[in-house]
Amino acid sequence: MPSPIIHIDNIIKTYGPLTVLDGLSMSVMPGEKLALIGPSGSGKTTILRILMTLEKINGGHIEIDGEQLYHMQKAGGLVAADERHLQKMREKIGMVFQHFNLFPHKCVRDNITLAPMLTKGIARAAAEARAMELLDMVGMADKAKSMPAQLSGGQKQRVAIARALALSPKIMLFDEVTSALDPELVEEVLNVMRKLAAETDMTMLLVTHEMGFAHDFADRILFFDKGRIVEEGKPDDIFRNPRQERTQTFLRKVIAAGHRV
Amino acid sequence: MPSPIIHIDNIIKTYGPLTVLDGLSMSVMPGEKLALIGPSGSGKTTILRILMTLEKINGGHIEIDGEQLYHMQKAGGLVAADERHLQKMREKIGMVFQHFNLFPHKCVRDNITLAPMLTKGIARAAAEARAMELLDMVGMADKAKSMPAQLSGGQKQRVAIARALALSPKIMLFDEVTSALDPELVEEVLNVMRKLAAETDMTMLLVTHEMGFAHDFADRILFFDKGRIVEEGKPDDIFRNPRQERTQTFLRKVIAAGHRV
Amino acid sequence: DEAKLETLKAQGFARIAIANEPPFTAVGADGKVSGAAPDVAREIFKRLGVDDVVASISEYGAMIPGLQAGRHDAVTAGLFMKPERCAAVAYSEPVLCDAEAMLVKKGNPKGFKSYADVANDQSATIGAPGGGTEEKLALEAGVPRDRVIVVPDGQSGLKMLQDGRIDAYSLPVLSINDLVKKANDPNLEVIAPVQGAPVYCDGAAFKKGDEALRDAFDVELAKLKESGEFAKIIEPYGFSAAAAMSTSREKLCAASN
Amino acid sequence: MEWDWAFVWEIMPTLLEGLKITILATILGAIVAAFVGLVLAIARRSPNRLISRPVGFIADFIRGTPLLVQLYFIFYVLPDIGIRLSPLVAGVIGLGIHYGTYTAEVYRAGIDNVPRGQWEAARATNLSMRQAWIHVVLPQAIPPMIPALANYFIAMFKETPLLSAITVLELMNQAKSVANSSYRYIEPITMVGVFFLVISLISVIALRFLEERFTRADER
Amino acid sequence: MIDWSGYLGLILQGALVTVELTVMGSALALVMAFAAGLGRLSRFAVIRMLATVYIEFFRGTSIFVQLFWAYFVLPFAGITLTPLQAGVLALGLNVGAYGAEVVRGAVRAIGREQHEACVALNLGRYHRMRHVILPQALPLMLPTFGNNAIELLKGTAVVSLISLTDMTFQAQVVRAQTGSTLIPFATILVLYFAMATAISAGVRWLERRAARGLDGVRV
C-alpha cells in the first residue's frame, strides 16, 4: 500500500479563545478525491487554509508528500519552518478560492503565466503555450486577452482553476468554488471540475455545500462538525445511510433547503 | 358611489431619454388595498415614488383626496405646486421603503416620534404614548429604546411601518417591503401587514414580488409592464385566469423560480 | 587662517550676504546685484584676486548665524558695528556710515525725536527690521518688546506706517530716504537723525577665525580709500566717504552705547 | 556651537508667550475654517450654476496657491481698498479661508455619504427641508467628518509659523527674534521643533481616539 | 519708469526655481513615501519602527522648523547644504512622510484575498509586492499623490524664508525695488495657480492611463 500524500496528525488551531480544530488527524492517499462537508463554522475552510499555509497551526504536525509542512529538520531537531521551507512546500499545493481572487490588473492569460514565469523561471513563450492549453481545457481559450472584470463569475472561476493548475501542483484544494456564483453559472464550473477529476491523478480536497456534486465527485466524504471529523466513508454510505445522528440532521436540513443530494 | 381617493390622469415620467411612464392613468377608491405586480423595471416603484413626491412628473395630473398633488390653484389658473403645497399634500401619504431607511442615529421610539413632533407639533408625551401603541401593534414594544443597528431586518421593517403609521396618513405605500429580508424574517413583516389591512380602512398600495401575499392582501391587482397597466382585476382572476399573454408569461416564470402563488 | 583666501581665489568667487534694502543693496531689473555694500566688496575681492562675488539676500537676523554656519564668506549689508557684534564676528574697517532715521506720518503727530519718545508714549508702536540695530536701540531705550514690531522688509514697514499699523518706522537715513523717494507719498515725514542715536558704520563682517582674510580685506580697503575710488563707488548712493574714514573699527567696537 | 541649557531656560518664557499666540491663532482659525467651509460646501451644492461655479473656482484657486502669499495679500494689499486688519486678525482670516476650502471638501463628502434613502425617509415623514437637514442629515453627516476635520486642525497648527511673515509674534517669530538678538539659532529653533512635535504627538493620540469614537458609531 | 518686463523676468527666474524645487522635492518625496510606507508594513520590527519614527517626526514638526534646521543647524553637524538642497531636503522629507501613509493605506486597501492568491501561487514577498499588490495600489495612490504634489508646490513658498530665490522671494525683491505690492503678489498668485492646475491635469492623465488597464472596474 502506498503511503499517504497528506498526513495530518493531531493538529490544533485556535483563534483567540476559540478552538476551531482540536486535535484533528486524517490522511489522504495520492490521487484521492476527497469532499469535506458539514455545517457552517465546522472548520472545513480552516483545514484547507492550513494546508495552503494561509494560517498558522497551534499544535500538531502535517506531512505532505513525505515532508513536514510546518517543521523542518535542523541541527538534529525539528524546528518551525522558515519562509524558504514553506515556499518549497507550497510548490506541491494549489488552491482555488470561493471569490476567485483573480488579479484584476492582468488579462486572463497573464493571470495564468505570472506565477510560472516568476516562481519557476519558465520562459514567456512556454508559459503562454501552457496557459493556452489550460484555457482550452476550461473552455476559455477565446477570452485569453480579456480582463477579469469583463468575465462572468463562472468564467472567472474557470480561469482561477486554470491558474492554479498552471503550477502543476500534486494537491489541489477547492473551497466552495461555486457558492459565489449565480445559480445558472454553477454548472459550467462543476463540469470543468468533473473533467479534471476524471482526467488527472491529482489529489483533490473539495469543500462544498453542493451535496449532489460531492457525491459524484468524491471517492470519500468527510463529515465535519465543530472541528472534528464526525463520520467518513464512501459517498453512497454517507448520503444513504449516515450512521451518526449529527450527519443525519445535517443532511435532512440541507435537503429541506432544496439542495439535491 | 364615492369618488376615488387617488386619481392619476395621463402622467408621463422620463429619465433622460428613457420614458418610464407614458400616459399612465388609474384610480384608487378609499380603503382599497391594491397590489402592483409586474416584471423588473416596469415602473412600479416609480409610480409609488411619484405619489410620495420623491420624483417629479413630466406631464399629466394627479389628484389626491380631491386636491391636485403637483399643481395648485393660483390667480385663476393651475400652476406648478410649491414646496408648501407639497408639504401639505404629503400629510395624507406615508411610505415604507425596501431598505427601511430608519434614522440610524435615533432610537426606535425617537424614529417614530420625530416627525409627529416636528410636523404636527404634537407634545412629546402624547407622541411617545402613540409610538408605544404602534410599537405594540407591530410587536416591537420591548425594543423601544434600541438603536436601529441592533435590530434584525424584519424588526427594522416593522419599526418603519410603525413610523409611517404615526402620521396617520390616509394612503400608505409599500415598496417591496420584504425583498431585502432574509427568508425566515419575511413572515413576521407580512403578518403585521395582514393585521394592518384587516384592522384599518386606510388605502394601501403595495408593490411586491410575493405573489401569494399579493393574492391574500389585495382587493385588486394591477399588472404592470413597460410603464403601462397591462391587466387588472380581482386576485383570483389575475392569478388563475390571466387574459393577457404577458401576464401569463410573467406568472409562469415567477412560479418556476419557486415563488408560491 | 591663510588658506581661506587661497580657497576663494581658487574657486573664483566669494559668497556674500546682502540685505534686501536699498541703497545698501539694489537689485536691478536684470537681476544684477549692486548697491553700495556689494559694489565695495566686489571691488576689493577683485583686487584680492577673487574674480567675483555671489550675493545672496538674507534677513538681518540670519546673517551672523549664516556666517557662523559657513553659509557666507562675508556679510556686506549695512550690518552696523556694535560691541556685541564685534564679539560675534570679525569686522573690517568701516565702510558705510549712516545715522538712524524714523519715518512718521506728515507733521510727526506724536512728536517723536528719539527712541525714548517712543518708549514714553504708551500707545506708540515702532517698526524695525528683526535683528537690526534699530530694534536693539528701541529696546534699549525702553520700548517694550510688544511695541517693537519686527518688520520683514522696507516696503512692508512703509506700508504698515501708511496703513497706520505702526506709528514710526526706523531705518538708517539713506534707506528711509530711498523708501520715501519710491513711495512718493506726501503724507510722510522723515526724522533724521534720531536724537541720541549714534552714527553707525558697517564693515564687512567675517567669521571669527577668518581674521587673515579680514586683514587682507582691510589692506585693500585702505588703499581704495586712499586713492579716492572708495568715494567714487559709494557717494553716488548717498553715503559719505569722509564719515567712514574719520572713524575706525577700534572706536566703533569699543563704543559703549 | 554647543547646545546651551542655561540659554534654553532663559528663552523659555519668551517662547511660551509665542506658543500662546500660536494656539490662539490655531483655535480662532479653526473656527473660521469650520464656518467658511460650511458656507463653501453649501454654495457649491447650489443648483444655481452662477453660484456654484464661481465659488468652485475661487475655492480651487485658494487651494492651489500658497497660504504665505495669501497672507501677504491680505495684510499688505487689502489696506489699499480700505480693509486694514490687525496682524492676528489677518492671520486668522487667512488661515480660516485657506483651510475653509479644505473643510468644505470634508463637509461635502460627509453630506454625500448620507444615503439618499435618508433624505427620502425624511420626505416621506413629511419633514421640511430645514427639518431634514437639522434632524436627519447633519446628525449623521457630522460625526464621521470629525476625524478629518481634526486632521486639518493639526495641519493648520503646523502652518501658523507663516504668520510671522505678517508680524504676528507667534512661536516661530519669537524664536527668530530671540535668535536675531542672540545670534544663536540652534536652541530656539530646536525648541520650537520640540513644542510642535509634542503637541502634534498629543493630537495624533487624540485623533486616534476621535476616529475610534466616531467611526464605530457609524454602524447602520 | 519702472522696468516691469525686467522685473517680470526676475519673477519668472524665481518661478523656475519653484518648479525645480517642486520637481526635485516631489521626486525625493516619492522615494521616501515608498520607502517609509512599505517600511511600515515590513515584517521586521526595527524597520517598522524606523519608518514610524520618520513619519511621525516629519508630520509632527512643522515644515518651517525642518527647513530652519536643515539650513541653520545641520551646518554645525558639518553638513552644509545650499539653500536649494536644504529646501529640497526639507520639503521632500516632509511631504514624503505624508505620502508614506498614502502608500501604506493603498497597499492595505488591496484585499487580503489578493495576498492569499499570491501565497497559493507560491509567489514570494517581493514578487507579490512588485507584480500584484503595487500595480493595483498605484492607481489608488495617484489622486492623493497629486494633492500632495500641490501641497509641496505651495510649500516651496516657505523656502523664501531661508533666502532661496524662489518665486515668492523674487516677488519680495521686486516689491522692495519698485515699491509696488499688488503687482508682484498678484502675478505670483496666478503663476502658482497655473502650476497647481498643471499638476492636477497631469495626475488626471496618469489616472486615466492607470485605470485603462483595469477597464475602470475592480473585481
Ligand SMILES: Nc1ncnc2c1ncn2[C@@H]1O[C@H](COP(=O)(O)OP(=O)(O)OP(=O)(O)O)[C@@H](O)[C@H]1O
Ligand atoms: N480569522 C478568523 N478569526 C476568528 N475566527 C475565525 C477566523 N476564521 C474562521 N474563524 C472561525 O473558525 C470557525 C471555523 O471556520 P471555517 O471558516 O473553517 O468554517 P467552515 O466550515 O468553512 O464554514 P462555512 O461553511 O460557513 O464556510 C468559525 O467559528 C469561524 O467563525
Ligand SMILES: Nc1ncnc2c1ncn2[C@@H]1O[C@H](COP(=O)(O)OP(=O)(O)OP(=O)(O)O)[C@@H](O)[C@H]1O
Ligand atoms: N433615478 C433613475 N434614473 C434613471 N432611470 C431610472 C431611475 N429610477 C428608475 N429608473 C428606470 O425606470 C424604470 C422603471 O423603474 P422602477 O424602479 O419603477 O421599476 P420597478 O417596476 O420598481 O422594478 P423592480 O421590480 O426591479 O423594482 C427602469 O427601467 C429603471 O431603470
Ligand SMILES: [Mg+2]
Ligand atoms: Mg468555509
Ligand SMILES: [Mg+2]
Ligand atoms: Mg421597484
